[in-house]
Each structure stands twice: as structure tokens, then as C-alpha cells.
Amino acid sequence: xxxxxxxxxxxxxxxxxxxxxxxxxxxxxxxxxxxxxxxxxxxxxxxxxxxxx
Numbered sequence: 001x002x003x004x005x006x007x008x009x010x011x012x013x014x015x016x017x018x019x020x021x022x023x024x025x026x027x028x029x030x031x032x033x034x035x036x037x038x039x040x041x042x043x044x045x046x047x048x049x050x051x052x053x
Contacts (some may be wrong), residue, residue, distance in 0.1 A: 004037070 005014070007021045014021075025037060032043045045052070 004041070 007018050007025070010016075011018045011022045023041075027033060029037070029040050032040050034040050034043055
């Protein structure tokens, strides 16, 4: 999916550590019941009723 940022890009944009980015992503994935960032994106699109998910 286009527009996805790497952990490094996220930590630079938010001025937080790479570890903090990783921990936040882990919590998001756990909350959504998925294993990967891509699965989290797809799950979120589907829950929002996006037609292309």
C-alpha cells in the first residue's frame, strides 16, 4: 500500500525513538488481532467500510 512510512521515517517525523515506534505498532497490532502492519492497515480499511480493502 502506498504512503506507508518506515519505522525510521515515523520516528524522525514524530521525534520519538525507533523503539517507541515499534512498541506502538505492536500494541496496535495486538489490539486489532493481527500480526503485521499490512494486516493492520487492511483490517482498519475494512472496518471503515473502504471498498478496496
